[in-house]
Amino acid sequence: MKTRTPYRQMPWLIFAGIVVLFVSLFATIPANARPPMQETEKYCLSCHGNSSLSMTLPSGEKLSLYVSQDQLDHSVHSSKGIECEACHNNISTYPHPEQKYATKRELSLNYYQTCEKCHSANYAKAQDSMHAQSALAGNENAPVCTDCHGHHDTQKPDEPRSLVSETCSKCHGGIVDIYKQSVHGEALLSEDNPDVPVCTDCHGVHNIQDARTDQFRVESPELCARCHADKALMDKYGLSSDVYSIYKRSWHGVDISVYKARWGTVWHDSAVCTDCHGVHDMRKTNDPASKVNPANLLTACQKCHPTAGPNWVDAWTGHNEVSLERTPILFYVDKFYTSFTPFILWACIIYVLLQIIHSIVDRVRSTLS
Amino acid sequence: MSAKKTIKRTPVAQQERFFARFNLGQRWEHALLFLSVTVLLLTGLPQKYRDMSWSQDLLSTPERLDLIRQIHHIAAIVLTLEAIYHIGRAIYLMARRKMSADMFPNMQDIHDAWHMLQYLLFLRKDKPAFGKYNFEQKVTYWFLFFGLALMGISGFIIWFPVQFTQFLPGGVVPASKMAHSTEAVVAGIFILIWHFYHVHIERLNLSIFTGRLTEDEMRKFHAKEYERVTGQPASKPDDK
Numbered sequence: 092m093k094t095r096t097p098y099r100q101m102p103w104l105i106f107a108g109i110v111v112l113f114v115s116l117f118a119t120i121p122a123n124a125r126p127p128m129q130e131t132e133k134y135c136l137s138c139h140g141n142s143s144l145s146m147t148l149p150s151g152e153k154l155s156l157y158v159s160q161d162q163l164d165h166s167v168h169s170s171k172g173i174e175c176e177a178c179h180n181n182i183s184t185y186p187h188p189e190q191k192y193a194t195k196r197e198l199s200l201n202y203y204q205t206c207e208k209c210h211s212a213n214y215a216k217a218q219d220s221m222h223a224q225s226a227l228a229g230n231e232n233a234p235v236c237t238d239c240h241g242h243h244d245t246q247k248p249d250e251p252r253s254l255v256s257e258t259c260s261k262c263h264g265g266i267v268d269i270y271k272q273s274v275h276g277e278a279l280l281s282e283d284n285p286d287v288p289v290c291t292d293c294h295g296v297h298n299i300q301d302a303r304t305d306q307f308r309v310e311s312p313e314l315c316a317r318c319h320a321d322k323a324l325m326d327k328y329g330l331s332s333d334v335y336s337i338y339k340r341s342w343h344g345v346d347i348s349v350y351k352a353r354w355g356t357v358w359h360d361s362a363v364c365t366d367c368h369g370v371h372d373m374r375k376t377n378d379p380a381s382k383v384n385p386a387n388l389l390t391a392c393q394k395c396h397p398t399a400g401p402n403w404v405d406a407w408t409g410h411n412e413v414s415l416e417r418t419p420i421l422f423y424v425d426k427f428y429t430s431f432t433p434f435i436l437w438a439c440i441i442y443v444l445l446q447i448i449h450s451i452v453d454r455v456r457s458t459l460s
Numbered sequence: 461m462s463a464k465k466t467i468k469r470t471p472v473a474q475q476e477r478f479f480a481r482f483n484l485g486q487r488w489e490h491a492l493l494f495l496s497v498t499v500l501l502l503t504g505l506p507q508k509y510r511d512m513s514w515s516q517d518l519l520s521t522p523e524r525l526d527l528i529r530q531i532h533h534i535a536a537i538v539l540t541l542e543a544i545y546h547i548g549r550a551i552y553l554m555a556r557r558k559m560s561a562d563m564f565p566n567m568q569d570i571h572d573a574w575h576m577l578q579y580l581l582f583l584r585k586d587k588p589a590f591g592k593y594n595f596e597q598k599v600t601y602w603f604l605f606f607g608l609a610l611m612g613i614s615g616f617i618i619w620f621p622v623q624f625t626q627f628l629p630g631g632v633v634p635a636s637k638m639a640h641s642t643e644a645v646v647a648g649i650f651i652l653i654w655h656f657y658h659v660h661i662e663r664l665n666l667s668i669f670t671g672r673l674t675e676d677e678m679r680k681f682h683a684k685e686y687e688r689v690t691g692q693p694a695s696k697p698d699d700k
Binding site (some may be wrong): 161222264300353357396398399402405408418421425432436445449450 | 511513516519520522577582585602621626630631633634635638639642643646647649650654664667
């Protein structure tokens, strides 16, 4: 029997060493491509990890200076090596330079500006938003980046999607409560439905605009049409994708399209989707609580046509093409004008053409003879 | 529909005779009809085609749209009053057994139309001899009669939809909208092709404004009526 001596395994060990070295040569390249790990987090937390650390601001507010490791671990930034000094860029030494924030809010309003360094596009969009305008008008509670996204524990804002409505509900709680009752909100909360709109799908993400303007109103049908005119999407739920195109041809729709094209800044009362279906509380039409449920339709009409009687609801053809079952009178008028009238007109045209031909022939004959 | 009488003129050089065709009332009716229909078409078409840019250029402000609607409504009232007068007068004449049957369609019109068609297709050499109103003119009258009735009814329904649906089914509103908007174009095309050709191109017939026809016109286009009124044959010996 041979005994394995260390000497005999030597070539294998050398070979394995070369392989490891060779492989690690490539393995280190992506590691080098990453930004260097910043080590400030550990350093800062050596003090700020103390949960009783706090200071009192000139306003009398007590500002906790505690940052938990747990929060940072969950944030999108820390795991990517973006650490304290990326945002707290005015603090690089200990002892810290003096901070002159009178209130907690003033501190937030200063620090959120560092978001622009990396997120300049979204930051710029947010400056065009309704929120920024509110801030400009003097509302210091108008939300800034950190109010929605958080600061030390910044998360992906839409995982799960219902997180978006939670975020908005911090200020717009009443509206979000209504939204949760809607066909969209229910589907979002109960099944995390990926197709239903959350707040930001209609209102925009960073450049959120005032939804009460004339402009927003006349453009709102297109907003609904982004999904409701999408055949593939509507087929999935057994809904008609023609609702928008039929609306556009309707009395209301034509009115709105003209205002949108020419008079976007003039308020117009002609109905848009939300006037009948509800703004945040739209429901399935067969839901008894729906504003456009057949039982409630007259009430919906009477919002604008207060003296309308019960027959009036049939004056609304719904989002339906002309059909004998639904709109018999319209059906026969349509038939009259698509069959009988063209026949009469063509007969007249042909008769006049024959007269013209005959008179030309007569004239030619009389000049020849 | 008026009582027929021949205007006797003192003989002038050419001894031209005129034949009364439309009385003053009828001429005024035509003038009102012409004016109101023109205004209605001019103010209605931009409303029908509101989604077209030419219409939006024309109706450049909401105030202009309101204005054009008001003009449309005023012209509609004028035309309605004229229609009520016209029908009222017809009923009055009928009640007194004084209504002329000239404008009502009859079997002779079918024969005339068939005859005319053969003539136009070069199957016959002679044109039919027409009475006071030929079938072309009757078609004009009755086409517009029913067309305007449709326009009037549908127009008032879409002007006062809420009031009408108090007693009519709601379906009449979208049906009226379609009828009003389509019939307007149909009537417009009809007038442009049929009426315009017959009174301007085939021959310039201004009798609706002057109220009379010349002897030549009578003999050529209303031979039967000429013979009936004068008792003389319409074709002169020197005619072919």
